Amino acid sequence: MPLHYHPSKTDKNLPVKTMYRVALAGNPNTGKSTLFNALTGLRQHTGNWPGKTVLHAEGTYDFNGKTFKLIDLPGTYSLYSNSADEEVARDCIVFEQPDVTVVVLDATAMERNMNLALQVLEITDQVILCVNLMDEARKKGIWIDTRKLSAKLGVPVIPTTARNHDGLQRLQRTIEEMVEGKIPTHPYRVHYGEEIEKRIAEMEPDIRAIFDAQLPSRWIALRLLDGDQNLVDALKNRLNRDGEEKGSHGTDQPLYPIEA
Numbered sequence: 001m002p003l004h005y006h007p008s009k010t011d012k013n014l015p016v017k018t019m020y021r022v023a024l025a026g027n028p029n030t031g032k033s034t035l036f037n038a039l040t041g042l043r044q045h046t047g048n049w050p051g052k053t054v055l056h057a058e059g060t061y062d063f064n065g066k067t068f069k070l071i072d073l074p075g076t077y078s079l080y081s082n083s084a085d086e087e088v089a090r091d092c093i094v095f096e097q098p099d100v101t102v103v104v105l106d107a108t109a110m111e112r113n114m115n116l117a118l119q120v121l122e123i124t125d126q127v128i129l130c131v132n133l134m135d136e137a138r139k140k141g142i143w144i145d146t147r148k149l150s151a152k153l154g155v156p157v158i159p160t161t162a163r164n165h166d167g168l169q170r171l172q173r174t175i176e177e178m179v180e181g182k183i184p185t186h187p188y189r190v191h192y193g194e195e196i197e198k199r200i201a202e203m204e205p206d207i208r209a210i211f212d213a214q215l216p217s218r219w220i221a222l223r224l225l226d227g228d229q230n231l232v233d234a235l236k237n238r239l240n241r242d243g244e245e246k247g248s249h250g251t252d253q254p255l256y257p258i259e260a
């Protein structure tokens with residue numbers, strides 16, 4: 001088999017990867033599993049997320065000679081560690097870092113759905129927004145300017161009606177182009193005001209120094225400022241695990257102090 005090369009932010013010559021991982025995130029009931037089934041056909045299976053009781057599904061599809069592993073995440077309204085479902089989605093997007101995260105949105109409820117989309121845009125620049133249920137939106141007289149949305153948010157926005165398989169080829173093509181590094185993205189980042197931005201800027205270098213530099217330091221800083229204890233625990237576990245893997249006895253290095 002020929003050696004494949006995959007462009008990456010850090011090393012353009014990393015040997016890769018014959019299988020690309022694509023996560024499907026989104027609010028409950030936006031059609032993620034419908035999309036998952038349409039793309040994977042009969043090959044999907046369900047299994048336990050390592051260490052979790054919450055079920056998620058994984059399946060594969062081939063496109064243009066490449067194999068893609070789809071991860072159907074549980075529906076969530078945020079990635080704030082409020083529930084086991086949110087933890088599963090967060091752990092996948094933040095720690096496992098799929099090659100692409102597709103956020104599936106309900107075209108009839110864009111405002112509500114945008115909350116999660118903006119959170120994912122804060123975590124990774126490998127994002128595609130899939131505006132699903134376009135048939136329902138049409139019925140309700142809702143018109144969505146996906147080009148304008150894409151220009152504003154800095155990532156591809158693909159309209160679909162997963163139930164009828166509409167738009168799925170375009171979605172697959174966009175996923176493929178993204179894993180090939182052919183789509184430059186500039187994800188919209190919420191500006192939180194001077195004071196918070198100053199704190200983020202102070203914290204980010206420390207976060208990058210303590211943790212794997214690939215982790216989303218801005219997002220982690222925001223969660224730490226918000227006092228996300230569950231995320232702190234997850235980060236500590238990672239530090240300990242990494243320490244053990246390196247043959248030490250882990251680390252008691254304190255995490256960034258959290259404001260009460």
Ligand SMILES: Nc1nc2c(ncn2[C@@H]2O[C@H](COP(=O)(O)OP(=O)(O)OP(=O)(O)O)[C@@H](O)[C@H]2O)c(=O)[nH]1
Nearest residue numbers: 027028029030031032033034074075133161162163
């Ligand atoms: N009209 C219409 N219905 C759709 C479309 N896509 C999915 N649905 C329906 O929407 C409902 C929810 O779809 P699911 O695929 O289960 O949604 P989900 O995002 O996986 O939901 P959770 O797993 O709860 O997060 C089902 O009844 C689907 O048949 C679509 O494009 N158009």
Ligand SMILES: [Mg+2]
Nearest residue numbers: 032033034075
């Ligand atoms: Mg589902």
